[in-house]
Amino acid sequence: MMAKKSVQKSLAKARKGNAAKLKPVSKQARTDTTVLHGAAKPLTKAQIEEMFRRFQAANPEPKTELAHNNPFTLLVAVVLSAQATDAGVNKATPPLFAAADTPAKMAALGETQVRDLIKTIGLFRTKAKNVVELSRRLVADHGGQVPRSREALEALPGVGRKTANVVLNVAFGEPTIAVDTHIFRVGNRTGLAPGKNPFEVEQKLEQVVPARYKLHAHHWLILHGRYTCLARKPLCDKCIIADLCQWPGKTVLQEPVRERAYE
Ligand code: SF4
Missing domain, CATH: 1.10.1670.10 (Helix-hairpin-Helix base-excision DNA repair enzymes (C-terminal))
Structure with missing residues (x-):
């Protein structure tokens, strides 16, 4: 040696x-x-x-570079990061998460306000719609919690396999690999x-x-x-x-x- x-x-x-x-x-x-x-x-x-x-x-x-403070804000940050950089998402999310860090609050905030808060991120109109709709579904179908199941996650609007893998890995410690x-x-x-x-x-x-x-x-x-x-x-x-x-x-x-x- x-x-x-x-x-x-x-x-x-x-x-x-x-x-x-x-x-x-x-x-x-x-x-x-x-x-x-x-x-x-x-x-x-x-x-x-x-x-x-x-x-x-x-x-x-190693940690994710997407700023978040609970499984829900992580899910939202990952949805917002599609075709955008983590740095760009992190600039927009502090005021968004200050206003709504739970599905109930996000659903109450509504699409127009969410859209205004994330307008620096690409595809913000579609993303705002998805974030509010997925928040409504979490409240209606999952007791306001982020489900620990690939199937349930992928059933949410704006959530594909990659997003589900990130959430399962980061929020729940599952050994998934999002590509x-x-x-x-x-x-x-x-x-x-x-x-x-x-x-x-x-x-x-x-x-x-x-x-x-x-x-x-x-x-x-x-x-x-x-x-x-x-x-x-x-x-x-x-x-x-x-x-x-x-x-x-x-x-x-x-x-x-x-x-x-x-x-
Ligand atoms: S191409 Fe290969 S050697 Fe070069 S940075 Fe990538 S992994 Fe490293």
Whole structure:
């Protein structure tokens, strides 16, 4: 095993020389906003284990970045986040949740006021309608509570499989993995969970993610896609799983410096 100092030296040297030694990024990789289907070799069981071991070591308790204070406000925030950024949703929700943090209050607030409060978010008209209607249904059918059931959640207006998965995971601690654009890209790019659509990627993740990592897999992958494995210019030189990633477009040193760092 390498001494700690020696490992740090190797990494510092590698980082310094990285810019000069990077492989050129192909035109296809530069313009890749989603994935190169089938381009990555599937990861082995050992590589997947190592990938999640590193994610966990780097961030033992990952959290959602959507501001919320109870299962209901989480549900509303996730509904509002469709085709919008978490940061954009978080700017709009404080006054909304101050006015209505329960289904009964949201239903009483009504569509017009909700619409005014969320008008900075894309598709706000449809979302306001859905939020008020789902609040009414929660009051009428679920005693004003957010149900802990995929079926019941998906029956609510504006709630699809992805939203249900996030709510089940974050609010109720279920080991579900919601596949959004970031997870779809990371799953395909790295070779972790190749699939042609989000459902295929989700099914694959269900099969390959080790059980002990499933609870947090959603957040680790989303954060990795959001801050490191970016769509247009992935930050491969800062990536903690670069040596495991099977994407031909990755831009990393070919020497095993990174592997040694984790010994
Ligand atoms: S090396 Fe890391 S950042 Fe680069 S493509 Fe692979 S997973 Fe994404």
